[in-house]
Amino acid sequence: MSSASDPVVRVALAEAIYLEPPQRPDDDRWSRLGAQMRRDELPAVRVLGSLAALRTAIPGDWTGLDAALRGDLEAAAGALGGQGGRSTWGAGQRWAAALSRLDREEDSYSWVERLLRRHEPERARQAGLDIAAEAMRTWRAAPARLTPALSTVLNEPPSPVRVTAVEVVSASLTATRLAADNLVPLLAEPALSTTVAAALGSIGDPRALPVLLRMLRAGARSPRLARALAAVAPALSDPTEVVKTARDVLAGHRDPCHAGRSWQPCPAVAAVRALATIGPAARAAVPELTVRLRAALDRGDPSAAGLEVFALQQIGPPATPAVALLRPLMTGDHRDADCAAKAVLAITEDRTVADDYLDARPEQLRRCRIAPHLLTWLTHHGGLTDRQVRQMNHLFTQPGAMQVGVAATLWRHNGPAAAPHLLAELPKYLDDDAFGPTAMAVLSEMGRYAGPALSHLDRLIESPHRTPVYLGDPDAEMRADEQLFDLAVATRTVVRGTSV
Numbered sequence: 001m002s003s004a005s006d007p008v009v010r011v012a013l014a015e016a017i018y019l020e021p022p023q024r025p026d027d028d029r030w031s032r033l034g035a036q037m038r039r040d041e042l043p044a045v046r047v048l049g050s051l052a053a054l055r056t057a058i059p060g061d062w063t064g065l066d067a068a069l070r071g072d073l074e075a076a077a078g079a080l081g082g083q084g085g086r087s088t089w090g091a092g093q094r095w096a097a098a099l100s101r102l103d104r105e106e107d108s109y110s111w112v113e114r115l116l117r118r119h120e121p122e123r124a125r126q127a128g129l130d131i132a133a134e135a136m137r138t139w140r141a142a143p144a145r146l147t148p149a150l151s152t153v154l155n156e157p158p159s160p161v162r163v164t165a166v167e168v169v170s171a172s173l174t175a176t177r178l179a180a181d182n183l184v185p186l187l188a189e190p191a192l193s194t195t196v197a198a199a200l201g202s203i204g205d206p207r208a209l210p211v212l213l214r215m216l217r218a219g220a221r222s223p224r225l226a227r228a229l230a231a232v233a234p235a236l237s238d239p240t241e242v243v244k245t246a247r248d249v250l251a252g253h254r255d256p257c258h259a260g261r262s263w264q265p266c267p268a269v270a271a272v273r274a275l276a277t278i279g280p281a282a283r284a285a286v287p288e289l290t291v292r293l294r295a296a297l298d299r300g301d302p303s304a305a306g307l308e309v310f311a312l313q314q315i316g317p318p319a320t321p322a323v324a325l326l327r328p329l330m331t332g333d334h335r336d337a338d339c340a341a342k343a344v345l346a347i348t349e350d351r352t353v354a355d356d357y358l359d360a361r362p363e364q365l366r367r368c369r370i371a372p373h374l375l376t377w378l379t380h381h382g383g384l385t386d387r388q389v390r391q392m393n394h395l396f397t398q399p400g401a402m403q404v405g406v407a408a409t410l411w412r413h414n415g416p417a418a419a420p421h422l423l424a425e426l427p428k429y430l431d432d433d434a435f436g437p438t439a440m441a442v443l444s445e446m447g448r449y450a451g452p453a454l455s456h457l458d459r460l461i462e463s464p465h466r467t468p469v470y471l472g473d474p475d476a477e478m479r480a481d482e483q484l485f486d487l488a489v490a491t492r493t494v495v496r497g498t499s500v
Helices: 007-019 028-038 043-056 059-077 091-101 105-115 122-138 142-154 160-171 173-178 180-188 190-202 206-218 225-235 240-252 267-298 302-315 317-330 335-348 351-359 371-379 386-395 401-429 436-462 474-498
Strands: none
Touching: 007 028, 007 043, 028 043, 043 059, 043 091, 059 091, 059 105, 059 122, 091 105, 091 122, 105 122, 105 142, 122 142, 122 160, 122 474, 142 160, 142 173, 142 180, 160 173, 160 180, 160 190, 160 474, 173 180, 173 190, 173 474, 180 190, 180 206, 190 206, 190 225, 206 225, 206 240, 206 267, 225 240, 225 267, 240 267, 267 302, 267 317, 302 317, 302 335, 317 335, 335 351, 335 371, 351 371, 351 386, 371 386, 371 401, 386 401, 401 436, 436 474
């Protein structure tokens, strides 16, 4: 490496060394290369050398290596993550990853607070925000610990640092909730309003509604718009404006924005999801939803209207005009038939829909996407037949979606007698972002009978680290853990409060 004179080549070589960890902690060759890198004339190479040394350093050496990183931070910022490199990560992101990998939680908080001071250079402050973002993805306490420092930046005059601070805060539901009053004034700034509105909407803050509706009307393709509108809608005493805006959007977007199970972040998707969340109060939008369903059927692609079918299901009896289109879809053993049957059942409230569907299935069901839903509905509408009870019992023996999906039915049908069976299985799913919420809902319903599950909830809640979730987006994974954590706390409160 020392023979390479071109700075880009030298940085690329140093990066290659940094990205290849030592085979053994006592690897002398690795140590010599790291020491050579830390003495290099290029700050970027020195940064990579310090980061490489952190891999095998003892805690007593961390302070010195951190100081070296801080000293080279601004000078190295422009050379890392650019042309010729093997990674797009800058110096701050690399340092943040190193702190996270070593589980240096308190050191991360300390560096964020130091680097975010107003007198620090912009590049140093951006590195502090990189560390803050990674800390919040790693440790559950990070949003509460770092939001005060981040909120101070939010209150500063406009700058690139403030823009990044808004993005970091907005990525976390917890940080957004804590900094909500600091974020609201930024709704008036065009450059920040959409990011802030999506974040505030995601926590159900109605102050974001005007901007969210403006985004919807303008055709914004924000990936968080649909969830934000769906979260705000239940908090509104009068959803008329949301329904009207959604209807206008659907009238202007006749073509489907989604195909099959892949829904893209387009205005029509956001509008339909909001209507589904509003439920019966969105009855005025039934004509628009029906038009989109009919268009999908005319194209021979009912899957393209899957979200519209779900919205009609959530609206319930007021969606009666759509039943004539939905009934023909109920034939066959495929996802479209399942969705149509659930919608027809919700709209007509005719239990023969569920009875006929289950009668056509064997008693020993292994997998049936719709069966848990139908069985749960039937427990509230006349109860289960003996054959349906046998179907329910067998489904509970099938791990995964079937077992979790039918757990509430098992409890409602058998009562406390089912507690031992439920407590033997449901705790296995608590840290699963897909099944955990349903499992916790059943435990909450069980109340004091779920007491033995408290130790499992405690372990989930008391973990300082995020629960591993695999969604392909680290910020979305963080939010999934935040939601799982909040549900676990609420479930524990319910179970404790009813325990004897």
